[in-house]
Amino acid sequence: MNLGRDVRPTRLIAVLLIGPAFLVALVLMALLRFHLADAGINGFLAMSFTLKPIKAFGVQYGLRILLPVYVMAGLFSWILAYLPGLLTRPAWSRDWKGRQAFAMGASALLWAHLVLWWKVPTALWVLPGFRALPFWLLFPVLVALALAYPIGWLLRQAPATPGRRGLTLAGWLVLWTALPLLPGWLPRPAPAARPGDRKCQVLMVGLDGLRSDTFLESAGGLQGLRYRNAYTPIPATRLLWHLLWGGDPLFYTIGHVGATLDEIRQPHGLTLIRDAYQQGEKPRFYMDDGGTISLAGRHVDMDDVITPAAGWENFVNSNLAVGFPIYAVWENWLKPFPTTNPWAPHEAGLKEALRLGRGSGWVMFHSCLAHQPIFLDRQELKGVHRWWAMSPAAFEPRASVQQVKPTDVQAPDPRRNPFLAYKIRMNSILRAWEPIWNGLARDPDYAGAARFLFSDHGERFRTVVDGFQLQGNHGYGLDPWELRCAFLAAGPGFSDRVEPQPREATISLLALRMAVAHWLRTKEAPTAAILERQLPVAPVRYHSVGSDAFGKEPFDFKCEPEKDLAVNTYVAPEGIWYLEYTKSAEERAHDASVARAEGSALTVFRPLKAGGAMEFVYDGYEMKKAREVDEATFRKEKAAVEDLLKASTEPKP
Missing domain, CATH: 3.40.720 (Alkaline Phosphatase, subunit A)
Incomplete structure (x- = not known):
């Protein structure tokens, strides 16, 4: 895959920052939620994370597990934005910029999350601010946030035809939707069953x-x-x-x-x-x-x-x-x-x-x-x-x-x-x-x-x-x-x-x-x-x-x-x-x-x-x-x- 003949470090840094930046935003919202919690499991977790051993475990868990998942998600979000984009702008393979990659990858990642929130709408109550909007308004707002930059980018690509722009947008939506659904389609690497010849009693x-x-x-x-x-x-x-x-x-x-x-x-x-x-x-x-x-x-x-x-x-x-x-x-x-x-x-x-x-x-x-x-x-x-x-x-x-x-x-x-x-x-x-x-x-x-x-x-x-x-x-x-x-x-x-x-x-x-x-x-x-x-x-x-x-x-x-x-x-x-x-x-x-x-x-x-x-x-x-x-x-x-x-x-x- 040719992501540009002049792949400058700033471009690669921008791509690698997509997932971590998104994760930081989610962490900040989680911290705000737990800061306000005073009872229930949220209150218990908030209190527990003030203890030094548990705080250290939480930091280690975030760096060891959460961060790699979101780094990879951000990387694939950019790739799944870049490839369909070539249908509208073939020259993009040479002149894409880091800020474009970051904005497009973040849009793709937001859409992937939106797909999951669409499956479980009540999960949105963990998001401060957004949680106050009625669902009929909240989902259009999130769709607008996810697609504002990609659609704006498409409209700026003259003299691309409406057909090519529409095909690019369709490709984005299909691929970005597939990203969060992929784990449900792949065979799970489950552990092998232990040997045994007993019939269950x-x-x-x-x-x-x-x-x-x-x-x-x-x-x-x-x-x-x-x-x-x-x-x-x-x-x-x-x-x-x-x-x-x-x-x-x-x-x-x-x-x-x-x-x-x-x-x-x-x-x-x-x-x-x-x-x-x-x-x-x-x-x-x-x-x-x-x-x-x-x-x-x-x-x-x-x-x-x-x-x-x-x-x-x-x-x-x-x-x-x-x-x-x-x-x-x-x-x-x-x-x-x-x-x-x-x-x-x-x-x-x-x-x-x-x-x-x-x-x-x-x-x-x-x-x-x-x-x-x-x-x-x-x-x-x-x-x-x-x-x-x-x-x-x-x-x-x-x-x-x-x-x-x-x-x-x-x-x-x-x-x-x-x-x-x-x-x-x-x-x-x-x-x-x-x-x-x-x-x-x-x-x-x-x-x-x-x-x-x-x-x-x-x-x-x-x-x-x-x-x-x-x-x-x-x-x-x-x-x-x-x-x-x-x-x-x-x-x-x-x-x-x-x-x-x-x-x-x-x-x-x-x-x-x-x-x-x-x-x-x-x-x-x-x-x-x-x-x-x-x-x-x-x-x-x-x-x-x-x-x-x-x-x-x-x-x-x-x-x-x-x-x-x-x-x-x-x-x-x-x-x-x-x-x-x-x-x-x-x-x-x-x-x-x-x-x-x-x-x-x-x-x-x-x-x-x-x-x-x-x-x-x-x-x-x-x-x-x-x-x-x-x-x-x-x-x-x-x-x-x-x-x-x-x-x-x-x-x-």
Whole structure:
């Protein structure tokens, strides 16, 4: 390719600066956004990046990963602008100038981003200034910005014919549009599956934060037995999976999101994973956001574990990639496992987990596609009436009451409700998964397996005023919104048909653990009868976190303020982190809240600082009773729940 006989250094510098300059603009907008953030994941990231080790990791990540992607994107943007331009001006191969290359390449790169924003319009709320314009105006403005210089350049190229100019413009638009779409067309360099000759006996598919009521509304086409009354033993993803792997229930129901120093120094045996591995079942675990589980840098008895990245980088990929669209789409192609940024296909992670799981007796996949905040794509926005008349800013959820503005609550717009976006997203994921899930009954590697689709916990959308809710959250306390979870079981011992009515039996996710333990001990595959007889009463225990971000609690509960949760946070250079708690596990256990569920009835006991506890009784999602009980009653109820947790280590025959 002849880019000019006199390729002066200034021209090459201009070309190489296209991508970095664009990246700097995106970084500045991201910094402004995080500077203004005071709650939610944005606030957490903003606070974290003030710490020296994390700041160093962020700089290194930007230079090592983001910058090369944008340098290459800028270079290709100029090439894809230069080649069609020769149709209008052949002499351009000799006399193009650096400023022309920079302006034309930047225009091409802006158009490439515009294509991605067109696919996911709500991603535009991360752009300060632009976010305030309604979509019907914003997209024409962006189109005008992207094409102003190229069209002006074409008009200046006399005596070129209108036909040549039109052909050049068409070539630009086709090639610039192909640039961001290319990763979706290319075969992904995925890792090779590990060898194995086992037929899958147990398949676990987890969808983070899927509430029971939302699941039952959206799961009508999924094959298997749907359960109405399923409960998690703890509303924290990492701890729930450790329980399913055989972790001690009395240890893993005391903790929070981050891995702890106790776990690093004194790892508690994950007995089911160990037994499965020793029996040659080749247990394998895959996840599209590995930061939630914290397995990086730790030894576990699994035949295979793959996540998009290790440690801290997962939070960057999942939560910051929305601000860097070109990086995001190439990230979906470059990472060893599909990730969860707004341009990630909903079905990619499940398909990849099933591919990599072939040959294993126990295959597990967990997806975080519905992590908050949710960025709805164009297809999903069809569920929002007249979305195009709204602005991107209208889709930004509020993470705390401190972020709520007077205009938010004066005349709430139901289209802005984050619970609506959540329901649309969950429905979208389940629809994308439906043909894959239903096809497993005919798949020779999975047809004989007991197949479970469940959530690790629910999600609570706290109401500020009627019609206005905060974004979804979990892991703060015990209530039916967080504890009632999705549960679907399919396979020979359950059903391979679309069942019209959900089952009413009580299911604790600890019963799933017990059914797997029964299988490993007896080689008897899980069935509905085995599963349903394990724990007729579902136990729950959790050390509640202070919820000041959602308003003042009506009672003075014992809980740990978020800012006082850990006395130290350790961050390794590769982005692995763990916490040292201010209180010992025994102290935290003494102050833990507990709950028990039977059918649709859920009873929660939250200890009070003055002694005793508040007892809350729910039927489904409706509170039926609230009363104060004395310390002796609370200790008795707490001991009963802890006895049930102990019993979950021994499966019933």
